Amino acid sequence: MTPRDKVQENRLGWTLTGIASVVIFVAFTIWGGIPAETNVSLFWLQAGLFFLVICAFVLVFWHLLIRPLAPNLRQPQKQALTHRARETLTLLLASGGIAIFIGGVWDELWHRSYGIPFGEDLFWRPHLLMYFGFATAIVAGFWALRYLNRHLRGNFQQRFRSNTAVGLLILNAAFLLYALPADPLWHWIFGEDITAWSIPHLILLTSFVLTQLLALNLHVSTWRRHEWQVVFRLRLSDSLSLVILAAIQLLWLQLMLIDWDATLMGIPLEWTDLYRPEWLLAANLMACVTFTGVLATRLLRCAGAATAVGLLALAIRYGLIQLFDAEMLQHVAWVAALLPLLAIDIWAYYCSVIRKREPDWRGTAAAVIAAMAINAQIIRSLYNLGAADNLAYAAAIIVTGLGMSWLANRVVDAMLRQREATVAVTSEGKSSKPAVSFGVLAAFLAFIFFFITTASPPV
Secondary structure (H helix, E strand, C coil): CCHHHHHHHHHHHHHHHHHHHHHHHHHHHHHHCCCCCCCHHHHHHHHHHHHHHHHHHHHHHHHHHCCCCCCCCCCCCCCCCCHHHHHHHHHHHHHHHHHHHHHHHHHHHHHHHHCCCCCCCCCCHHHHHHHHHHHHHHHHHHHHHHHHHHHCCCCHHHHHHHCHHHHHHHHHHHHHHHHHHHHHHHHHHHCCCCCCCCHHHHHHHHHHHHHHHHHHHHHHCCCCCCCCEEHHHCCHHHHHHHHHHHHHHHHHHHHHCHHHHHHHCCCCHHHHCCCCCHHHHHHHHHHHHHHHHHHHHHHHCEECHHHHHHHHHHHHHHHHHHHHCCCCCCCHHHHHCHHHHHHHHHHHHHHHHHCCCCCCHHHHHHHHHHHHHHHHHHHHHHCCCCCCCHHHHHHHHHHHHHHHHHHHHHHHHHHHHHHHHHHHHCCCCCCCCHHHHHHHHHHHHHHHHHHHHCCCCCC
């Protein structure tokens, strides 16, 4: 493919991504449900305002980091954070991610066990743990803003581009400062959610994923590029990347498959007066595993990393269920995720080890689509589903597989370019030993364990 063809493909891809984003926003707003006794016009007006704010952030991102500079402005000189700063920020954001997904499981369990109307749960311990997690990203953003003002020169476009990581931290913190108050505002206007797919919840999920991608981007920038390898040769320092990707998978699948998990506990979907077709379950599952699987294999340059992430996420989910003694919570989604993740690894192994080339997005999409086609019966069995609309199922997995494989590969390409730019302007520096990072994480996990086991149920 010529460079011109790649440019045209990227333009078409991002155009389709924009269209798909609008369609997905509208669709999930409908699937999330409109509360009874709500003025429908007011509901859609508020949803439209939320969407316009998101569009404003996208426009700001484009202006600061992508839009060509005015002819009278010089291209900024690239600067990079120190190696230690990147490692510290990675650890901070990853710790926040761990707090959020553990708090999310705890929050779901207490809501299912004790109910608790909105307002009474505002400062209970599961929420405090999640607030801490989001606060880490906000603190990192304010630190980045201070760094930008003290160490970078030029207008905002030039400053953001001279250190992209700093600019992204600032934008992410600003987005969180919008997303966090959005949930109580939504409840204040419309009352309790009908389902977990309310617009503020989906915005918070997006914020969480973006924050963990920033942590992964910072972590990647501390590595030296290496040749492709198999999973058994992963380094200890790679483990943090696996944890970050497992965190993304844990919260993503929890929120997006929560309605189907409810059916396994005997809670019928009809209670919401909404229908969740099997193809939507498959599309949600496929979107998550394709995204995290591609990031795992290509960033770590490791055939087997995608399955390792899936197994780690499954082990953590099962461990949390045991910790909370919560038989009502499920882990079947993480079991169903293993086959498509394995397919991504098999394709990565074929391309990198046998053919000696990078896995392409089309081949990855074909592998995961084939795996999900085989996976259909497993999903039906795990979720006790009836007969499916095979045509709708096939269309859903094909579209989702192609779209998410393309998007994930573009995200990886951007991270790798950022890593190369960072290496080009700074020496690698002396990295701290991985044991130090894992010591900090171990101490943090010990605190979380204490925080959970000393909490009194709200009864």
